[in-house]
Amino acid sequence: MGLHTLSSSAVDRTVLQLEEKLLEGGWETAARLPAERALAQSLGVSRSTVREAIQRLVTRGMLETKPGSGVYVVQRQPARLSAPWLQLVAENPPLRAETLEFRLVFECAAARFAAQRSTAEELDRLQAILVKMRNAVEAHDVDAEAIVDGEFHTALTAASHNRMLDQFYASVITMLREHIAANTFDATLNNANAFRQSAMRLNQHESIFFAVRDRDPDAAQRAMYAHIAFVGKQFEPGFGLAQ
Missing domain, CATH: 1.10.10.10 (Winged helix-like DNA-binding domain superfamily/Winged helix DNA-binding domain)
Known part of the structure; x- marks a missing residue:
């Protein structure tokens, strides 16, 4: 054995x-x-x-x-050949709110499974990504923050060890990375509270990691939900963005 x-x-x-x-x-x-x-x-x-x-x-x-x-x-086929719905999405890009709703369903599940199945090596990788994210936030480096934000969510999905989630994420990874990066840049543009919000997003990612590390699926799901809900609230009138 x-x-x-x-x-x-x-x-x-x-x-x-x-x-x-x-x-x-x-x-x-x-x-x-x-x-x-x-x-x-x-x-x-x-x-x-x-x-x-x-x-x-x-x-x-x-x-x-x-x-x-x-x-x-594997040479990934264009969306038109591999999945008709992907071509539809490409031709009719979803609104930010629609993508956030999708992520609430998809990534909350991924966080929950990661808390149950992630390996020690995957936890080390998530922690290393968070170190890079903290460095980017402290340096006010929006480009770096956007990149490592996408890396975190990609690594978390891989740590879910669910082939359907993994394959599905791979099929929409470009769109989701662009969505994450756009959120980061748009939340920073003309925003006096940009650094504070970046720090809050960092803390949210850390909360997700801590729940996954502690093997607490419920807490991981709640932490992911809170993070994605916060991302959406950043763009509500009066939240802190310049009008």
């Missing part, structure tokens, strides 16, 4: 490492991955562990195997 647990843990860690490299653009779309032996050496695991990790990512639709050729990063 101990050996099985160790093996499963090694595979989980390897999946996470490969997934992070894919999400961060370590390999270009349609690129061929290094040979199994090379990957095993670079990650410090056995070839069988790498093989199992790759198979999991193939199942998730992030990688594909080509017999006699190797393993490749």
Whole structure:
């Protein structure tokens, strides 16, 4: 039983490492991955562990195997070909309020599952992202804050370990990142309270992390709900934005 647990843990860690490299653009779309032996050496695991990790990512639709050729990063099809509803969204961009409503449903669920299923490595990654977010806020660096804000939500969804959520998020990641970045910039523009609101958003992300770290699904869901509700309130008349 101990050996099985160790093996499963090694595979989980390897999946996470490969997934992070894919999400961060370590390999270009349609690129061929290094040979199994090379990957095993670079990650410090056995070839069988790498093989199992790759198979999991193939199942998730992030990688594909080509017999006699190797393993490749999946080339995501345009929305028109892969999902008609995505093309509809692209042609009729949702309002900010509609996207926030979508995020209330989607990301509250992701936070809840992350509190139940996240690994130690994923918690470390979330914490590292929060350090970058705090640095950006303290430096009044809106560009950096917007980027790491998107990174946090991406990492949290990956930590939910739900393939449907993971794949769905991957299909709308560009739109959601643009939405998050736009919120950050718009809430800062001509706003005397911009720094205070940035600090509040940072505290909200930290509250989400603490609930996930403490394995409290209810608290994680409430913290995410409070954060997204706050994002929407920033744009209500009288909240602090210049009119």
